[in-house]
Amino acid sequence: GISSGLDLSQYVHNLTAQPFVGGRTGVGFNIRGVGDFETLITFDPAVSVYLDNVLIAKNTGALLDVLELERIEVLRGPQGTLFGRTTEGGAINFVSRPPSGEFSGVAGVEFGNYGLKSQRVAMDLPAMGPLSGYVSFVRNYKRGDIRNAGAGTIWDRSLSNSYLKKTATSPKYLGNTDSYSYFAAVKFEPS
Secondary structure (H helix, E strand, C coil), X not given: CCCEHHHHHHCCCCEEEXXXXXXXXXXXXXXXXXXXXXXXXXXXXXXXXXXXXXXECCXXXXXXXXXXXXXXXXXXXXXXXXXXXXXXXXXXXXXXXXXCCCCXXXXXXXXXXXXXXXEEEEEEEEEECCEEEEEEEEEEEECCCEECCCCCCEEECCCCXXXXXXXXXXXXXXXXXXXXXXXXXXXXXXX
């Protein structure tokens, strides 16, 4: 039933998960009092997050919306031997489930306060010879809880960065969450 890293603190003793203020894609983890809630991109976390043993190097982006996990491993204490130097407090490894090879699927929609809309779709594809596959999609939207006093203000960005839109309009609410997550896995089982 865990669908995000924030849910872990409800089930794992001595683990605290806190989202970043102002940015809903980052999370700071603290295990047994060791960790940090630092938001700087240049700062290495003391508790590292892994997805299928692949490091998510910074806290920004570590708040994963995942679907159909096989398990979540929470390793307490220094894990430098197995996982590297950024694991003084521990490591959290999200392990996705492998494709089953049988056609099946699951879909769900959730509504809540502050305009919460969550859609989730996952599908196991039938085995085609030695190959089987799995795809999933998650979209979460939640309106921010802070009303912006400067809503509708138009900002001219034409001199700051050529990659951004030339103008931006201040939103009505601050702290909106609008995330899309895609995941695909292929399993090869030779005979």
